[in-house]
Amino acid sequence: MKRITKIGCFLWILFQSFQSFSQEDFIYENQVWVGYITDTKVSDKISLWNDAHYVPESFLILRTGVTCRFNFSEKVKGTTTLGFARLWLYSRNEAIPTKNEYRPWGQTTASFKLDKFTITNRFRYDARFKQRMVNNILLDEFEFNWRWRYFLMASYPISKNIEKNTEWYAYSFNEILFDSGKNITNGFRLNQNRFTLGIGYKFDNMKIQVGYINMIKNPPVSGNKIMANTAMLMVFHNFDLRKSKK
Numbered sequence: 001m002k003r004i005t006k007i008g009c010f011l012w013i014l015f016q017s018f019q020s021f022s023q024e025d026f027i028y029e030n031q032v033w034v035g036y037i038t039d040t041k042v043s044d045k046i047s048l049w050n051d052a053h054y055v056p057e058s059f060l061i062l063r064t065g066v067t068c069r070f071n072f073s074e075k076v077k078g079t080t081t082l083g084f085a086r087l088w089l090y091s092r093n094e095a096i097p098t099k100n101e102y103r104p105w106g107q108t109t110a111s112f113k114l115d116k117f118t119i120t121n122r123f124r125y126d127a128r129f130k131q132r133m134v135n136n137i138l139l140d141e142f143e144f145n146w147r148w149r150y151f152l153m154a155s156y157p158i159s160k161n162i163e164k165n166t167e168w169y170a171y172s173f174n175e176i177l178f179d180s181g182k183n184i185t186n187g188f189r190l191n192q193n194r195f196t197l198g199i200g201y202k203f204d205n206m207k208i209q210v211g212y213i214n215m216i217k218n219p220p221v222s223g224n225k226i227m228a229n230t231a232m233l234m235v236f237h238n239f240d241l242r243k244s245k246k
Contacts (some may be wrong), residue, residue: 026216026227029092031055033213033232040239045069049081055230060088063105075112082106089130097138100131120173122151145181147191155200167202171209192217198232207236 037051049065065083072078087101107124126147132139153173160167177191198211213230 025224027224029226029228031058031228031230033230035232035234036237037234038237038239039067040241042241044242049083057090057092059090061103062086063103065105072110077111079109080106081108085126096136097133099133099138102129102142103127116156118155120151120153120155122149122153124149124151143183145179145183148178148180149175151175158199165204169200169202170198171200171211172197190218196232205238205240207234209234209236 033053033055035051035053038049040048040050042048045068047067047069049063049067051061051063053059053061053063063083063085065081067079067081070078070080083105085101085103085105087103089099089101091098104127105125107122109120109122111118111120113119126149128145128147129142130145132141132143151173152175153171155169155171158168158170173194173196175192175194177193178188179191180188193216195214196211198209200207200209209232211232211234213228213232215226215228215230217226217228219225
């Protein structure tokens with residue numbers, strides 16, 4: 001009961017934050033986000049991470065990494081991943097060329113059951129090397145800053161077919177992103193907030209999720225915030241290269 005109360009308090013605080021945002025002037029955008037994420041087990045504890053995400057007029061990211069699985073406790077499962085990402089940063093303004101970004105990254109997750117809910121916490125850290133641009137001209141120089149991200153997700157089973165090993169589920173998550181570094185105003189700032197609602201379908205070694213993301217983005221220096229209403233499609237694909245146990 002105490003845990004449910006805590007989750008309720010968190011959702012109330014989240015709602016209040018959206019209420020405060022709603023009082024500001026925004027630039028509104030509509031966009032589509034598609035992603036493909038794979039996890040390839042090579043042993044009981046080690047797997048390979050690969051994913052690709054594409055948002056037209058915003059970015060394309062290709063990311064890879066190595067994941068280690070472990071248990072924080074009997075009930076809490078954890079992972080840590082270290083890897084590298086390559087990005088192409090697009091603009092809605094055709095006069096602005098595509099910028100390049102190189103991003104070493106890592107993350108740690110903790111997941112547990114709460115009644116019928118599955119709760120996932122994720123802390124991700126990005127080391128961002130972004131190509132500099134002056135007067136819409138790309139330079140052979142890169143600026144560096146950190147980005148810190150906290151993600152909280154809850155999923156709930158809607159229906160399950162044990163014979164066919166399939167399941168429908170609902171999910172919601174919120175991710176908040178911060179920037180830090182010498183190139184950031186005051187050294188630290190809120191970058192984005194991403195709130196998502198959706199449904200998913202599990203079958204065999206795959207999951208397909210569709211959802212809506214309400215994305216609020218702060219401008220790098222000054223100006224109106226951007227609110228992006230985003231339709232999302234994600235495909236999760238699991239592979240197992242472990243040798244069959246006799």
